[in-house]
Amino acid sequence: MIATQTLAADNSADLLARLGSRSIVFIGLMGAGKTAIGRKVATALGLPFIDSDHEIESVSRMTIPDLFERYGETEFRALEQRVILRLLEQGPQILSTGGGAFMNEQTREAIGEHGLSVWLKADVDTLLERVAKKQNRPLLRNADPRAVLEKLMGERYPVYALADITAPTRAERKEVIASEVIEAIGRHLAGASPGTEATK
Ligand SMILES: Nc1ncnc2c1ncn2[C@@H]1O[C@H](COP(=O)(O)OP(=O)(O)OP(=O)(O)O)[C@@H](O)[C@H]1O
Ligand SMILES: O=C(O)C1=C[C@@H](O)[C@@H](O)[C@H](O)C1
Numbered sequence: 001m002i003a004t005q006t007l008a009a010d011n012s013a014d015l016l017a018r019l020g021s022r023s024i025v026f027i028g029l030m031g032a033g034k035t036a037i038g039r040k041v042a043t044a045l046g047l048p049f050i051d052s053d054h055e056i057e058s059v060s061r062m063t064i065p066d067l068f069e070r071y072g073e074t075e076f077r078a079l080e081q082r083v084i085l086r087l088l089e090q091g092p093q094i095l096s097t098g099g100g101a102f103m104n105e106q107t108r109e110a111i112g113e114h115g116l117s118v119w120l121k122a123d124v125d126t127l128l129e130r131v132a133k134k135q136n137r138p139l140l141r142n143a144d145p146r147a148v149l150e151k152l153m154g155e156r157y158p159v160y161a162l163a164d165i166t167a168p169t170r171a172e173r174k175e176v177i178a179s180e181v182i183e184a185i186g187r188h189l190a191g192a193s194p195g196t197e198a199t200k
């Protein structure tokens, strides 16, 4: 296994030069690891890290569950779009987005214009295991989170598949996933065909 730091040291200058002012934008379902992996990729590449959910909570001074409860999902989505469009102006950076963000057409177009999208793809058992640790996901405050996630997978995976890069997040350490993602980004920027897979 190649450590994230070693790999980054070898390849990051070239990768960053090719990336230019674009952001690397993580998309995927709740629990896929957008925040955790995004943070590691940012550290390895020496780029700023920002998470749109955290930014929304900061600008609204409310938690996401409270925003959903008080203003509803539609208002949350509108705020999410505004926040992400603004954040995309300030690349290069690593931007981890909320699970629903890429479903918004305007957001998706802006990500296409200002960023490189990386879909962290996970199976339902992995997602369930990871989201069980926290109660901060209003869509999963439901008697049957498995059914909710499976429904969202059906609706969202065809759209997530439009991402520039698809990275399966298997039962591997976060450092390993982060290394594979950096390699896949490097290959993509070096001219590999669209829809690059992060698997070897
Ligand atoms: N490859 C991995 N191996 C083990 N644990 C992981 C891995 N990726 C993420 N996790 C853990 O799973 C949990 C969920 O990850 P994270 O919060 O990054 O997901 P997310 O995609 O940002 O979700 P959300 O859309 O709800 O913000 C965290 O506790 C994180 O540390
Ligand atoms: O998948 C979703 O729709 C969401 C994911 C989270 O990141 C938050 O953005 C919010 O809980 C909604």
Ligand SMILES: [Mg+2]
Residues within 6 Å of the ligand: 034, 035, 036, 051, 053, 096, 097
């Ligand atoms: Mg997150």
